[in-house]
Amino acid sequence: MASTLGHNALLVTLLALFVKLCCATTPSPTDYAIQQAEKLVNSFNLSPKKPVNIIHDEAVKSAELVESRFTFPGLVDPPSSNASLADLGHPAGYYPIKHSYDAKMFYFFFESRASKADPLVIWLSGGPGCSSSVALFYENGPFYINNDLTLRWNDYGWDKASNILFVDQPTGTGFSYSSDKLDIRHNEAEVSNDLYDFLQAFFQDHPELANNDFYITGESYAGHYAPALASRINEANKGMEGIHINLKGLAIGNGLTNPELQYQAYIDFALDNKLISRSKHTWIIDIVPQCVEQIRRCQTEEPACRDAFSTCFEIFTGILNVAGNINYYDIRKPCEKKDDGCYDFSKVDNFLRLGTVREALGIGHIKFDSAKSCSDPVYDAMLNDWMKDCQPFVPPLLEEGIKVLIYAGEYDLFFNWLGNLKWVNAMPWSGQKGFVAANNNSYIVGGKEVGSIKSFGSLTFMKVYNAGHLVPMDQPEVSLQMIKEWMSASLVKV
Ligand SMILES: *[C@@H]1O[C@H](CO)[C@@H](O)[C@H](O)[C@H]1NC(C)=O
């Protein structure tokens, strides 16, 4: 998920916003407006104490940190699941990133509960700067965390259909770290190079998995990461660089890929869902042309990217101000944890802080500056990347038969399904006409209609019903069937 808004840009945005809101009646922001702005800033958790993993420990710097096997302490094995712990390998560890000063990338790896011949999947959470552990323990990993911080099996973990990697990236996210601030990343070229280096190190260690089908998956800001990484791998494969990676597809849930179309879609989604009205909220709608113009300029002029970010976020914050206390990741729900992105994921932070867990993972001796699920400095460092259009990575992949699945929970405002459908329809490729004209079919799980789906050639779009931003959390069974059928090429039955 996204850690939402950056510090300074947000403050500027909010001040601009409150000036706008207030100025019809008063000449300057009132105390009340400032208070509200501060409340909103706090609600996005913008002042963490020690926010990024830069370590200064010589002993750790020189240590060889590699993969080790571990068993989570406190795993409760319910009788409903007959898996024996001894059957399961759970490696976790670090790979040093080759083209970096000192970056070490942390990952969990879970072998398939079904067959080692299942595809290899890499999962990327968004942010930028959110640990993939959030997805691991709340969405599609093998375990959920109980209230007493023991674990229970997730019957719909994606490890039932794949060998799956959960990676903390970019550097500074989660347990990934460096001793050198120059390893903090700013754009997709840097991010995808690091992930490529990570995968090369992984395959070096696991040559037996290099022949498995390989899929890139993720959500939210992975709408940027996944196309960039897929393209990086595809180019490397063609250039005979490194170990060949058997890339078969990429899947993105509620992603941000084409900001120009997706920021316009905020208005459509908000109107359709009656969060705002066309007659009363023209001042929000009127921001759109400037936002679009700045996003366009950002594609070639770096300084325009920050302007675009502040201007376009006014659309989002404007809608939120009108809509009241909604969870922008799931508009059916109130924003419950106001000081931390609406959802309460503190169980992950608490679990990963347990001494027993850190010992099991072999990281007990590393003193992190932070062990938070989302890092704001990593987010801030990527701000100029936010408005970059990552759609152009996709057509060359489709033309080569690499499958692309864009799916979206219908109640997410943040990177909503409408915006995703718009960019997918607008994307020029040889199958564009066929895709736009393709039938909208119902998607059925357990005899129930759980979504709508359209597909043409290698491209599939799916709208998932009764789900918000985090589809595997809201609809675990649907998400497992979706990914399983998509990987085995039988998602649309016509
Ligand atoms: C667990 O084992 C029992 C007895 O062998 C069997 O009846 C049951 O179906 C199994 N459950 C699962 C989830 O495989």
Ligand SMILES: *[C@@H]1O[C@H](CO)[C@@H](O)[C@H](O)[C@H]1NC(C)=O
């Ligand atoms: C497909 O049709 C359903 C039912 O009318 C609708 O809710 C859904 O939004 C449509 N999906 C797409 C991708 O247009």
